[in-house]
Amino acid sequence: MDLENIKYFKGKKPTRRKFLRGALLAGGSVAASSVAATHALASSGADPAIVDKQPWDTRFGAGVDAAPYGLPSPYEVAVQRRNVPWLTADTVSSINFTPLHQLDGIITPNGLCFERHHSGVAEIDPAKYRLMINGLVERELVFTLEDLMRFPRENHVYFLECVANSGMEWNGAQMNGVQFTHGMIHNVMYTGVPLRLILEEAGIKTNASWLLVEGADAAGMTRSLPMEKALDDCLVAFKMNGEALRAEQGYPVRLVVPGWEGNMWIKWLRRIEVGDRPWHHREETSRYTDLMADGRARRFTWELDAKSVITNPSPQAPLTHGRGQTVLNGVAWSGRGTIARVDVSLDGGINWHTARLSGPSLDKSMHRFYFEFDWDGSDLLLQSRAIDSTGYVQPTKDALRAIRGKNSVYHNNGIQTWLVNPDGGVENVEVS
Numbered sequence: 001m002d003l004e005n006i007k008y009f010k011g012k013k014p015t016r017r018k019f020l021r022g023a024l025l026a027g028g029s030v031a032a033s034s035v036a037a038t039h040a041l042a043s044s045g046a047d048p049a050i051v052d053k054q055p056w057d058t059r060f061g062a063g064v065d066a067a068p069y070g071l072p073s074p075y076e077v078a079v080q081r082r083n084v085p086w087l088t089a090d091t092v093s094s095i096n097f098t099p100l101h102q103l104d105g106i107i108t109p110n111g112l113c114f115e116r117h118h119s120g121v122a123e124i125d126p127a128k129y130r131l132m133i134n135g136l137v138e139r140e141l142v143f144t145l146e147d148l149m150r151f152p153r154e155n156h157v158y159f160l161e162c163v164a165n166s167g168m169e170w171n172g173a174q175m176n177g178v179q180f181t182h183g184m185i186h187n188v189m190y191t192g193v194p195l196r197l198i199l200e201e202a203g204i205k206t207n208a209s210w211l212l213v214e215g216a217d218a219a220g221m222t223r224s225l226p227m228e229k230a231l232d233d234c235l236v237a238f239k240m241n242g243e244a245l246r247a248e249q250g251y252p253v254r255l256v257v258p259g260w261e262g263n264m265w266i267k268w269l270r271r272i273e274v275g276d277r278p279w280h281h282r283e284e285t286s287r288y289t290d291l292m293a294d295g296r297a298r299r300f301t302w303e304l305d306a307k308s309v310i311t312n313p314s315p316q317a318p319l320t321h322g323r324g325q326t327v328l329n330g331v332a333w334s335g336r337g338t339i340a341r342v343d344v345s346l347d348g349g350i351n352w353h354t355a356r357l358s359g360p361s362l363d364k365s366m367h368r369f370y371f372e373f374d375w376d377g378s379d380l381l382l383q384s385r386a387i388d389s390t391g392y393v394q395p396t397k398d399a400l401r402a403i404r405g406k407n408s409v410y411h412n413n414g415i416q417t418w419l420v421n422p423d424g425g426v427e428n429v430e431v432s
């Protein structure tokens with residue numbers, strides 16, 4: 001089984017729309033007005049939302065025992081992970097997507113973290129959880145969950161991006177929503193033990209240079225991990241955003257491999273074998289290789305390049321408020337460090353403006369950016385471009401295709417374009 005075997009384009013042709021740069025009038029004046037003043041107190045007529053009695057102020061609400069584990073407001077039912085049924089043959093070896101257009105800040109709530117399973121969710125009894133370490137070690141060891149909790153632990157916020165994120169967009173604009181074009185990502189605060197401490201406890205032999213990390217799900221998913229990365233910043237994590245990992249995110253223990261492809265973040269981690277060379281995984285050729293236009297292949301491309309996307313407005317989040325004061329909202333991340341700057345364009349990449357980064361700027365974590373402007377009601381071609389702490393600049397999709405050709409699926413970090421129509425509707429398009 002090809003572990004990243006997502007059937008792109010199944011039953012669906014890319015509905016690509018191309019726009020010529022500059023074909024549309026630049027649609028926004030950039031100086032944002034200080035006050036929108038859209039809701040000046042109306043002199044005529046009383047607002048029923050203010051003067052009428054409402055159910056919530058005329059009777060008691062639910063008491064403190066109503067929801068021992070709380071849920072979002074019932075008005076937020078539309079905020080959901082979503083699946084694309086034609087993408088995979090079944091839902092067990094499948095993927096769903098984080099609703100990026102419905103979130104803000106930098107933390108993904110646990111219940112909205114996208115899921116990627118190769119054999120469905122393993123429901124592990126924590127009392128029967130074991131982590132074995134064997135191979136080129138001084139002492140072969142087995143840890144219970146309680147044993148792991150006795151090591152010094154750390155907290156870090158990291159993004160996890162599936163390497164297939166935006167893969168459906170290689171051949172042109174296809175998915176009409178940022179949830180589907182960019183939603184194979186989540187950003188969570190992990191609590192866990194540095195993998196280095198567990199390796200030190202077992203004592204690694206001098207010729208050891210690779211680890212095999214293995215999951216306890218029916219897929220028994222394995223990956224080869226270079227020792228250098230394992231000793232650097234990997235975590236054996238048991239908490240996300242303060243609480244136990246969700247079952248779908250690897251409960252009770254998953255591997256965290258900061259900045260690297262999501263497929264290496266083994267969930268339901270049960271075994272670490274220490275060796276002196278990478279293992280041959282059945283899906284090796286497809287997994288580690290990105291075929292380029294000249295026939296050469298990129299190998300061992302685990303680090304994720306800097307990327308960004310505008311989450312609002314976007315096709316699932318149209319500009320319903322009309323012209324005037326508008327907030328453009330988005331996220332950026334890099335597997336190589338922090339985000340130094342994000343530029344945004346309203347005219348398909350002709351003019352660029354510096355966006356405002358807001359919130360913590362953490363290593364290998366999502367960053368939040370905003371750009372406020374006055375929308376004059378004409379067409380916009382929205383783009384964002386991330387620059388990371390190494391100076392790397394997010395490329396255009398055409399620049400990526402010029403190097404890697406059109407056969408790639410993985411590592412699509414190209415600049416995304418949204419077309420905003422005068423009616424406020426938004427479409428996924430490309431400009432050239």
Ligand SMILES: Nc1nc2c(c(=O)[nH]1)N[C@H]1C(S)=C(S)[C@@H](COP(=O)(O)O)O[C@H]1N2
Pocket residue numbers: 113114115116117118119160161162163186214215216217219220221248249250261262263264265266267268
């Ligand atoms: N054991 C196990 N680990 C796994 C997988 C899996 O199917 N089984 N899927 C991998 C892939 S391809 C990705 S992108 C991430 C997804 O993590 P998430 O489900 O928390 O989003 O987990 C990785 N770890």
Ligand SMILES: [Mo]
Pocket residue numbers: 004116161162163164262263
């Ligand atoms: Mo993945």
